Amino acid sequence: MQKLPPGKIKFRNLPKAEFKGRQRQNSKNISKDIKDDDNSTVVAPPITANFKLRLFTVWGVLIAAGIGLGINLYNLQIVRGPKLTQKARNQQMVNLRPYMPRRQVIDRNKNLLAVDRQVYTLHAHPKQFNKPRHQVASELAKILDQDASKLESRFAAQNSNILLNSALSEAVADRITGLRFDGLELRQRYARYYPTQELTSEVVGYVNLDRRGQAGVEYSQEKLLERATQAVRLSRAGNGALMPDYAPEGFPNFDDMGMQLTIDTRLQRAARSALKNQMKRYSAKRGAVIVMDAYDGSLLAMVTQPTYNPNEYSKADISLFRNWAVADLYEPGSTFKPLNVAIGLEAGIINPDDVFRDSGTIQVGDRTIKNSEDKRYGSINIAQILKFSSNIGMVQMMQRMRPSVYYGWLEKLGLGQGMETDLPFSVASQLKSQEEFITTPIEPATTSFGQGFSLTPLQLVQMTGALANGGKLVTPHVVKGLFDSKGQMHYTPTRPEARQIFSPITAQKVVEMMETVVSTKGTGKEAQINGYRIAGKTGTAQKANAGGGGYMANARITSFIGILPVESPRYVVLAIVDEPKGKDAYGGTVAAPIAKEVMEALITTEQLPPSQPR
Structure with missing residues (x-):
């Protein structure tokens, strides 16, 4: 009989019954039968303790790995999930601050x-x-x-x-x-x-x-x-x-x-052209022109010369960036006289028909005041005081008012205070202290003809506007508001309410008196416009020393302020030229012609009809 290897059992040539019995006997130890080609059956080895240990070890490792994987997934998805999500988004997204153009x-x-x-x-x-x-x-x-x-x-x-x-x-x-x-x-x-x-x-x-x-x-x-x-x-792609x-x-x-601004470039161009030509003619240091609609304070033109090209601002003198018509003070001289007349009429110290004696000089304390070019005008009424620009008549007029009351009126006009405007770098006007004004007789006297205090050109326009609009002090401004492409307004600046300073009757009387200045024999005759009634006042003032104390020799500032039309006042035009050269450099010869050109352009742009014959 052939010897089999250990663990092998041969069932060949056994009776069928015996074979089945042995099969049942060995089934406890045989896990799987495999029949080969020669009808012999090979049985797998029995499961031992070592095999079970290895099996449990493998299953333990798999279970432990699964538990670890689950814990890691929980940590990634639940514990660290929000942070990782944000990190991924940061890698996939980019923060941009788009270029937003300034408004036109x-x-x-x-x-x-x-x-x-x-x-x-x-x-x-x-x-x-x-x-x-x-x-x-x-x-x-x-x-x-x-x-x-x-x-x-x-x-x-x-x-x-x-x-x-x-x-x-x-x-x-x-x-x-x-x-x-x-x-x-x-x-x-x-x-x-x-x-x-x-x-x-x-x-x-x-x-x-x-x-x-x-x-x-x-x-x-x-x-x-x-x-x-x-x-x-x-979002951005993987390549960025x-x-x-x-x-x-x-x-x-x-x-x-x-x-949108209130400025009219047509008027602006006319003003600059007239100013440049006159400054060149008189070799002046600088000049300015302002046009204001006195009804609401909107500025239709504001020109200063010399100026700069904002597209090439780096090439300009830095001093030109400050608009001196808003930021520099000066003594207005005779252009302030109409406002003093309005104060006198409103306070009741004078009547339109009052007459004063102008002898050419007047003594105030230890000071002697004279008219320009030592002129004397004899007996003159208030309109003639403005017409001939009599300093003596103005001093006598304002001497009728107590200095304390006069000072109160100057403060009411806004002297010594700042002015509301949407233009930058505006400065407050300067006025002597109330104590000095009241106790020093020369102060009210010089103030009567526009010296001894200072203001900006724009503030003078604002105050004169009160004569043109029925007595109200309005806010000069250039910003009309924000409009969309369809012309619909979305924003309008809020401005202070206009303050009533003079009565409409007083304002109109002063305007009519100012009309005599632009008459044939008035100092402002160069501002006459055929067919139109123009009111105005010239000014030729000494320039105060920058360091204070006295006035500069051979330096003057010439100006003309006009109102039109006289029958229905609305527009105020100021022309001012600083330090013109020449013996004939006065407000009437230097500034009035500038104002005339500007007013002619204003008549065209605003389509003002000719005045009706009186």
Whole structure:
């Protein structure tokens, strides 16, 4: 009989019954039968204790791994889930603060005064030129309006990063791109642009490279001109590219509102032209023109000369950024006399028909006061006092009023106080202390003809406006409001209510007296306009020393303030020229002709009909 290996049992040639019995006997120890080709059966080894240990170990490792995996998933999904989600979003998203252009500025006729536009900075890198330097310089010089030889010299002196222009328009940039020259780099950016250049610079102002207003309404109205900006989160692809399809709804989105001013550029142009010509003729230091609608205080024109181009503000004298018509004080001289007449009439110390004796001089304390050019006018009424600009008559008139009462009226007009306006850097006028004014007789005397105190040109216009509008002190302003592209108003500045200073009857009487100044024999005859009734007052004042104490020798400030039309007063025009040269440099000869030109332009722009014959 063949010997079998241990653990093998042979069932060959056994009776069927015996085979089944043994099969049942061995079934407890056999896990699986396998029949081979020769009908023999091989039985797996019995499960031992070591095998069970290994099995339990494997199952333990698997269960432990599953538990660890579950704990880790819980930690990732539940405990650290929010932080990891935020981290993933930060990697997939980017925070952008989109460029939001400042609001446009337009004039009363919707002419553009300031706008943000796309510009280009041009740099040259001569070492990268694919054409000869002289050829590049020649072609660029034609486009940039520069000297070709100077450009070539710059190219020879520096190999790279030569700044040629910092604010090229898109059209010019396109022409440079069309040259197809290597070594020319155009960098796109946005910049504030002022189409009218220096025409409205004293009103509009300018912004610096950081887009911050530095003068004019660009400075004082910064909050209204800047649109609100909010950071926007955009999705980006794996390569970092932004995916605009995932931009939030309505992005980019900003309002279409712009700021409208009360300024009329047509009138502004006429005023600047007249002022420049007269300043050149008299070699003057500086000048200003202001036109105000006395009904509501809106300024239709405000010009100072010299001025600057806000598109090239870096080339300008820094002193020009301050609008001196708002920020500098001066003694108004005789242009203040009509206001003193109004005070006298309103206080009841004079009547329109009162007559005064002008002998050419008057003694006040230890001081002697004279008329200009030592003139004497004899017996003159109040209208003639204004007509001939009599200092003596004014002193006598105001001597009828107690100094304390007079001082109260000056304060009521706003002297010694600040003035509300939407233009920046406005300063308060100056008036002597009440004690000094009351106890020193010379102070009320000099104040009667406009000296001994100081104010700004704009404040004089405001006060004279009270004569043109029935006695109300209004707020001079240039901002009309915020309007959208359809012309609908969304914001109007809140201004102080007009204060009633004089009665309408008093105001009208003074205006009619001022009309004599612009008559044939008046000091303001140069302001006459055929067919129109014009009221006015000239002024030729000494300039006070900057350090205080006395007046400058051979220095004067000439002015003319006008009101039109006399039959229905509404508009106030001030022309002022500082330090004109020449023996004939007076308010009537220097400033009145300027005012005339401006009023002629005003008549055209406002379509004022001729006055009816009296």
